[in-house]
Amino acid sequence: MAEDSVSLSADELETADENNYRCAKLGLPAHIAAFLKRRELDRDCEQILCDQSLLEDVAANYVIVKKILSFLSWQDKLMCKNVCSMWRSAVNTLQKEQIGPSDFAISMRLSHIKNGVRLLQSDCFYTEPLAVLAFANMAGFSVTAVCEVLLTCPCDPPCDKDHNLLDVVKNLVVMPKTCMLAVKASYISYLPLRNSLTNQHTVSRMFGKHAPFIGGIYIPLIPNVEFHVINVKSLSDIQENFIKTMDKLSETRYVKGALVFVNGSFILQSVDDIIFLNYLQDLQPNIPYALGGCIVDDTVTDTEDMTTLVDGINTCKDLVSFNLISVGLFTVPKNFDELRTETGVNFDMFSLILESSDWSKAKMETAINEFSKKVPHYEHSVVIKMSCVGRDSKHDFEQNFFRAAFPTTRLVGCYGNGELGINKPERTKPEPRPSAVKRHRTEPAPHGFSLMYSYATVFVYFGWGKITKPPETT
Known part of the structure; x- marks a missing residue:
């Protein structure tokens, strides 16, 4: 396994001191770095006699x-x-x-920092991660904390520098792997299970964006499932990165689902700007896949992005990554059905769009309950919720209806100003939208372009392990 980053050298730390850099980029924990470099690690500790x-x-x-x-x-x-x-x-x-998911959060509300800043997690990260999906509000994306107040402290002994909390999450949860996709948005959704240790951090859109918060989902390795992140940093990268990567993957694998986060600096002038995502359908026209996404403020996906973020903190600049679009893909081998029989572990992804016409509580509840009946329920599951800020008070109703339909499914997500999605499975054709409904910016695009929505909510549901409740047949 490749090393994700390296610790700052003594010379680099000295240079940082000379420039009064207050935020230090975290490196690998000492014991992991020693393991990867195959060198002996001397520890100043007393041996236990036994x-x-x-x-x-x-x-x-x-x-x-x-x-x-x-x-x-x-x-x-x-x-x-x-x-x-x-x-x-x-x-x-x-x-x-040990293939169950976990959720985690860091909250900087006053009630949660009296005894130090802690990454609270619903369970231990027992198994190597397949993907870690983190969502931070505006303040949480760039907030720092003094090393010695972080629990568990990432440096041993604690250094005299601050650390970016998103970097702390990457250090404690993901390193030495590189499988984290972090999203910056104005508001965050975070709904752990009712009896979870993290339940105290439950938030909705109404959580103040000026109080730093990071919430996320930890998905462990699932047999035969892979996670890929494609970053589009310029329009030319659509051909170079996305299409070429998809061509390579399609030789041996199918896409089960995609999460798409479009940087707000990449202004979508028309549906044509995002039409390249339909290339997925061209590659596997008879294999359905889930898709959900929204327009956000920024994404961080690798060590280079994290370094840029830390550099921005040190130079007092609001630096952002160069990711115009970040696409997280979950794929399986083309013979997955045969392999699934051998391992006994199922995996699938589904997505549901609540459109602008689904404005009443009755329509929201009906759509979610219909979705719940059409998809299998799994031993392990998580859901990513991406919603328009303009849906206002509807957010809590949507989350509560989804929790009622999927009581053991952890939920995390964000709010943006434009949503992307595909209904998998197809929804029952809705009734014509009444003329009295207002606050709609645009109609969904025509078929073949129908990825962009306004005033919508998209749920992307992941399920794996044993099927505890098969879909209902009609």
Whole structure:
């Protein structure tokens, strides 16, 4: 596995001090860096004395080892795989068993920072991540905290610098992998499960954008599923990056779903600006896929983007990434159905669009309940919600209706000023929109271009594992 970033050298830190840089880019934790570089790590710690024969017996017992390793984070499991073949086998088995998602949040509301700033997570990140989807409001995207008040502290010992909280999330959750897609928007949705440790951080659109907040979803490795991020940094990149990448992927894989985030600086003058997304349908015309997205303020997807963000903080500039469009793709092999039979792990994605005409509570509830009946319910699931700010008080109703229909599904997302989506499965044809309904900016585009919506909400539902409730047949 490639190293995601490297720690600042002594010379770099000295230069940072000379320039009064207050925010330091985080590097790999010392033990992970030593593991990846295959070098010995000297620790200043006192050795615990214990019965050596007992220790050997425990370390050689598969059942005991597997139980102990099951409580470790995925980064620690990564290193344990290299102890011996038995430990590697135990970790590989756990990777197939511990496939549940987790959600996480950092809130800087006064009530949550009295005892330090903590990344609160609903569960341990037991298995190597497939994808980490993080959503930060305007303040949360660039806010920093002094190293020593961060819990768990990313530096050992704590340094005298501040750290960007989005960088802290990347450091604690993702590194040394590069599979995080972070989105900046004015407002955030975050709806953990009712009895979750993170439930205290539940937010809706009404959460103040000036109080820093980051919320996200951790999706573990799922057998045969891959996550790809394509960044379009200029219009020429549509051909160079998106289409060529899709051509390569389509040789062996199908797209199950796509998340699309369009930077607000990339003004969409017409539906033609986003028509390239229909290339997915050209590549797999008979294989349906989910799609959802919205116009946001910015995205961060890799180490270079994070470095740009930290540099902007240090120079007091509101620097943004050069990502005009970021597309997160979830793909499976073309023989996925055969492989699914072998592993016993299902995976699929579905998407639902609540259009501007779905303005009443009755219509919203009907559409969500219909969607719930048409799609299978899974042992593990998450949903990404992308909505127009202009839907106002409708947001809470939508989330509550979705939670009622999918009570064990974690929800996270953001609000923008233009939505993208596809209905998978197709919705029942709605009744004609009454003329009394107002506040609509535009009608959906004609068929073949119908990706852009206004005053809409898009739900993208991920499900994997065993099917607990099959779709209803009509």
